[in-house]
Amino acid sequence: MTSIDVRPEPTDAGAFPAGFTWGAATSSYQIEGAVDVDGRGPSIWDTFSHTPGRTRDGDTGDVAVEHYTRYREDVALMAELGLAAYRFSVAWPRVMPQGRGQVEQRGLDFYRRLVDELLDKGIAPWLTLYHWDLPQALQDEGGWTARDTAARFADYTAVVVQALGDRVPHWSTLNEPWCSSLLSHQAGLHAPGERDGARAARAVHHLLLAHGLGTQVLREAAAPDVGLTLNLAPIDPAGDSPADLEVQRRVDGQMNRMWLDAVLLGRYPDDVVADLEAAGAPLPVQDGDLAVISAPLDWLGVNYYFRNRVVGGSTSGKPSPWIGGQDYEEVEPTGPATSMGWGIAPDGLRELLGRLRDEYPPVPLVITENGSAWDDVVSADGAVHDPARVDYLHSHLTAAGAALAEGVDLRGYFAWSLLDNFEWAQGYAKRFGIVHVDYATQQRTPKDSARAYADVIRRHQAAHA
Ligand code: FCB
Numbered sequence: 001m002t003s004i005d006v007r008p009e010p011t012d013a014g015a016f017p018a019g020f021t022w023g024a025a026t027s028s029y030q031i032e033g034a035v036d037v038d039g040r041g042p043s044i045w046d047t048f049s050h051t052p053g054r055t056r057d058g059d060t061g062d063v064a065v066e067h068y069t070r071y072r073e074d075v076a077l078m079a080e081l082g083l084a085a086y087r088f089s090v091a092w093p094r095v096m097p098q099g100r101g102q103v104e105q106r107g108l109d110f111y112r113r114l115v116d117e118l119l120d121k122g123i124a125p126w127l128t129l130y131h132w133d134l135p136q137a138l139q140d141e142g143g144w145t146a147r148d149t150a151a152r153f154a155d156y157t158a159v160v161v162q163a164l165g166d167r168v169p170h171w172s173t174l175n176e177p178w179c180s181s182l183l184s185h186q187a188g189l190h191a192p193g194e195r196d197g198a199r200a201a202r203a204v205h206h207l208l209l210a211h212g213l214g215t216q217v218l219r220e221a222a223a224p225d226v227g228l229t230l231n232l233a234p235i236d237p238a239g240d241s242p243a244d245l246e247v248q249r250r251v252d253g254q255m256n257r258m259w260l261d262a263v264l265l266g267r268y269p270d271d272v273v274a275d276l277e278a279a280g281a282p283l284p285v286q287d288g289d290l291a292v293i294s295a296p297l298d299w300l301g302v303n304y305y306f307r308n309r310v311v312g313g314s315t316s317g318k319p320s321p322w323i324g325g326q327d328y329e330e331v332e333p334t335g336p337a338t339s340m341g342w343g344i345a346p347d348g349l350r351e352l353l354g355r356l357r358d359e360y361p362p363v364p365l366v367i368t369e370n371g372s373a374w375d376d377v378v379s380a381d382g383a384v385h386d387p388a389r390v391d392y393l394h395s396h397l398t399a400a401g402a403a404l405a406e407g408v409d410l411r412g413y414f415a416w417s418l419l420d421n422f423e424w425a426q427g428y429a430k431r432f433g434i435v436h437v438d439y440a441t442q443q444r445t446p447k448d449s450a451r452a453y454a455d456v457i458r459r460h461q462a463a464h465a
Contacts (some may be wrong), residue, residue, distance in 0.1 A: 041097025059427025279324030
């Protein structure tokens with residue numbers, strides 16, 4: 001691909017060390033489509049998206065961007081952009097349609113073909129085992145509120161690592177357990193769409209237990225590089241009154257510390273445990289669980305999009321993702337925002353990475369998602385001009401570079417997302433891709449941001465040649 005004139009390029013590609021990993025990310029339900037082929041069982045997202053009123057315009061992942069049949073074309077695009085790595089997820093219900101027991105070889109074969117295609121193009125596969133598409137059959141038995149689901153996840157992990165362990169170097173257990181627990185069981189905005197704090201707290205702990213048990217399985221199978229991806233964010237109090245600071249403490253507890261302390265320190269923070277108990281939503285911890293959950297990681301994945309601003313008092317009537325959070329809420333950002341309404345705050349990324357360095361034991365960090373949604377259109381010249389996404393990319397890479405200069409052990413960056421796709425409850429209305437997809441024709445068009453990213457990667461390579 002020839003370099004085109006996109007925008008000035010503030011990113012100092014030389015600020016990134018030689019072995020830095022440049023990639024892009026997707027997830028199974030958001031891109032694959034083909035929900036009823038090759039023996040795939042239903043997932044909670046099939047059920048949820050087909051329930052009236054749950055997703056914008058009733059959109060579903062039934063077709064998505066047909067990656068299941070177009071994966072070769074998509075890998076060719078990645079190669080054209082010069083990506084060194086691709087982060088994708090495996091759909092549990094393709095591999096085990098009932099969530100347990102029977103293994104569907106055709107599902108495993110799809111991922112083997114995908115991985116072989118990547119390897120053939122010199123692109124490193126980064127495989128995530130769970131990006132939210134739980135088999136519906138397990139949901140019918142309680143889903144993440146049931147402790148048994150963590151054991152089922154370990155079985156599923158064993159099947160996948162046995163099939164692909166010889167060719168996948170980088171493994172991740174879960175993507176954003178905050179979303180699969182608090183957003184899904186407390187706020188009810190994601191599948192399975194429950195609003196029950198006690199069940200949400202159970203999901204929190206069982207997801208972390210699944211991560212720990214899955215990690216054990218991966219270690220036994222000698223998977224070389226094992227991590228976990230969390231969505232984290234700085235929490236800003238609206239003011240500095242004691243009430244505001246108390247809200248900040250509570251939200252930071254459930255957004256950041258509950259996950260980080262469990263995984264990196266082997267304990268839940270005392271104040272969070274107390275908050276949850278006071279809300280009638282205790283974490284169902286059994287002896288030995290936290291030792292399993294805190295087994296050493298090779299890397300921690302950080303998904304960063306925005307800073308959260310919180311205030312005491314709740315007036316909007318929005319469902320709260322915070323357990324016991326009925327008397328406080330998040331407020332809209334004050335500055336510029338993306339089409340998701342998410343504030344643009346590259347400084348938050350730098351701050352977050354610095355906090356991880358300062359407050360936790362050393363662990364290599366990887367930005368496993370970062371990106372922005374805009375109302376992109378294909379122009380008369382056939383291109384997609386997305387200067388705001390280019391700016392977002394450059395400003396966040398500049399922040400990542402600054403964190404590196406400040407001693408943060410950052411190993412890689414994955415743009416969310418490779419392709420426009422099914423943005424969960426927002427359906428197809430929000431476009432995060434660096435590659436545009438025309439949903440009527442499935443035509444892929446790299447946006448200016450894809451070319452800008454390709455330039456960053458090329459300049460980085462040149463700086464270290
Ligand atoms: C993250 C999800 C990802 C995508 C982005 C925008 O929370 O991991 O699937 O939806 O947000």
